Amino acid sequence: MKEFYHYTIVGAGASGLWLAYTMLKNGLLEHQTLCVVENDLDKKNDRTWCYWAENPINPIEINSKSWNFIFNELFLDKSESLNPYKYYHIRSQDFYSTIKNELFKCKNISWKFDEVIEIKEINNQIETNTASNLWYSERIFLSSYFKKREHQSYYKNDSSSIELKKNNSLFIWQSFYGWRIRTKQPFFNDTRMSMMNFNVDQGNHTQFIYELPFSEKEALIEMTRFGKEKITKNEAEIELKKWMNLKEVDFEIEEFEIGAIPMTNAFDIQPKTLNVDERVIFIGTPAGAIKPTTGYGFKKMQEYSEILCLALKSKNKIPSMLRKRRFRIYDILLLQILINKPEKGKLIFEELFKHQPIKRILKFLDEDTTLMEEIQIFSKLPVRLFMSSLLTYIIKK
Numbered sequence: 528m529k530e531f532y533h534y535t536i537v538g539a540g541a542s543g544l545w546l547a548y549t550m551l552k553n554g555l556l557e558h559q560t561l562c563v564v565e566n567d568l569d570k571k572n573d574r575t576w577c578y579w580a581e582n583p584i585n586p587i588e589i590n591s592k593s594w595n596f597i598f599n600e601l602f603l604d605k606s607e608s609l610n611p612y613k614y615y616h617i618r619s620q621d622f623y624s625t626i627k628n629e630l631f632k633c634k635n636i637s638w639k640f641d642e643v644i645e646i647k648e649i650n651n652q653i654e655t656n657t658a659s660n661l662w663y664s665e666r667i668f669l670s671s672y673f674k675k676r677e678h679q680s681y682y683k684n685d686s687s688s689i690e691l692k693k694n695n696s697l698f699i700w701q702s703f704y705g706w707r708i709r710t711k712q713p714f715f716n717d718t719r720m721s722m723m724n725f726n727v728d729q730g731n732h733t734q735f736i737y738e739l740p741f742s743e744k745e746a747l748i749e750m751t752r753f754g755k756e757k758i759t760k761n762e763a764e765i766e767l768k769k770w771m772n773l774k775e776v777d778f779e780i781e782e783f784e785i786g787a788i789p790m791t792n793a794f795d796i797q798p799k800t801l802n803v804d805e806r807v808i809f810i811g812t813p814a815g816a817i818k819p820t821t822g823y824g825f826k827k828m829q830e831y832s833e834i835l836c837l838a839l840k841s842k843n844k845i846p847s848m849l850r851k852r853r854f855r856i857y858d859i860l861l862l863q864i865l866i867n868k869p870e871k872g873k874l875i876f877e878e879l880f881k882h883q884p885i886k887r888i889l890k891f892l893d894e895d896t897t898l899m900e901e902i903q904i905f906s907k908l909p910v911r912l913f914m915s916s917l918l919t920y921i922i923k924k
């Protein structure tokens with residue numbers, strides 16, 4: 528007998544687990560079955576997620592720390608309140624284990640630890656293939672894409688392939704390397720965090736430091752680069768050492784954090800809405816969840832899983848994750864500058880933080896601002912840089 532599930536989710540990472548959890552909470556799995564397939568047997572604390580929001584994402588226990596204030600000695604002479612937002616921090620291990628514990632209780636969810644290598648649509652069902660197994664579903668949610676070219680066509684429901692799109696799209700890395708440190712004496716003010724501090728050597732890149740104090744003695748100090756090449760351990764440590772020397776405090780390194788996020792508009796290619804009977808639905812990174820100019824996407828994935836479940840329940844048209852056009856264009860303009868004139872990144876971000884209240888910046892990065900607010904923001908940025916980027920965009924189109 529053929530193996531069948533109503534739904535399959537490929538990838539038990541951020542977007543896959545959010546979707547499974549939201550399906551469970553919304554009652555979609557009371558009478559329907561779900562198969563979650565993940566190829567990484569050893570998924571552990573592979574990243575941390577930060578986001579800002581007025582309220583923490585539920586379940587609340589996944590959040591390990593929050594900050595009410597931001598501090599950046601370059602642009603602010605004192606801490607500035609993030610109100611109405613807070614900045615939250617999640618360790619991926621806490622997220623994976625909390626969400627999986629809930630999902631494990633549901634008898635309608637099956638788990639497979641295998642790599643999906645191919646999917647096919649046959650007689651209104653999706654056949655999912657791994658090296659040793661195959662099964663069928665009414666719908667499949669993909670947080671991963673496969674190397675096989677024919678599957679790439681699912682990206683747009685037409686013949687355009689992601690490889691082609693990638694070639695035409697803009698791409699740089701947001702790479703980071705950080706130390707989780709412990710000081711001997713109480714040193715940090717753990718009510719405030721510091722983001723995008725550009726008081727570091729820029730090289731020929733756009734680079735900055737995050738400082739996230741978890742307690743008076745513990746903090747994550749992270750060097751981040753927006754650039755074509757990823758930052759190396761060596762390059763980051765030079766700046767981290769300089770940064771810590773200025774603080775004149777004794778400390779030990781407890782953990783290292785290293786990672787890289789693609790900053791690209793390659794995934795901004797879905798149609799705005801998907802058909803009610805769409806069988807292959809992208810979620811997470813390949814759905815364009817990660818904002819190309821910030822690398823944030825975790826909160827959006829949670830929000831999208833709610834939207835998706837609502838559409839599935841009501842059997843309405845399914846909105847995709849495609850973002851509003853003007854925000855996609857703003858991202859292209861900035862990405863072009865970061866690629867072609869990386870040395871100007873510092874100037875742009877410093878001007879942004881100098882002239883705008885933090886609430887407006889966060890709202891803008893969330894893509895919730897009005898056109899009027901965006902005009903206020905752009906009017907204080909280096910206009911010539913953006914005009915020439917706009918010209919490049921128009922010529923290339």
Ligand SMILES: Cc1cc2nc3c(=O)[nH]c(=O)nc-3n(C[C@H](O)[C@H](O)[C@H](O)COP(=O)(O)OP(=O)(O)OC[C@H]3O[C@@H](n4cnc5c(N)ncnc54)[C@H](O)[C@@H]3O)c2cc1C
Pocket residue numbers: 537538539540541542543564565566567570573574575576577578641642643644670671672785786787788810811812813817822823824825826
């Ligand atoms: C190091 C790092 C730090 C980040 N920090 C932040 C942050 O602070 N805030 C924020 O908002 N965003 C952050 N992001 C961006 C984004 O939120 C994360 O990348 C997020 O994990 C993306 O979710 P996803 O579901 O698309 O991918 P993932 O979480 O990577 O999940 C995809 C899963 O699919 C599995 N998989 C892949 N291929 C297959 C296959 N063929 N068969 C079966 N399983 C497969 C993978 O093993 C993986 O578990 C960060 C990204 C990285 C890499």
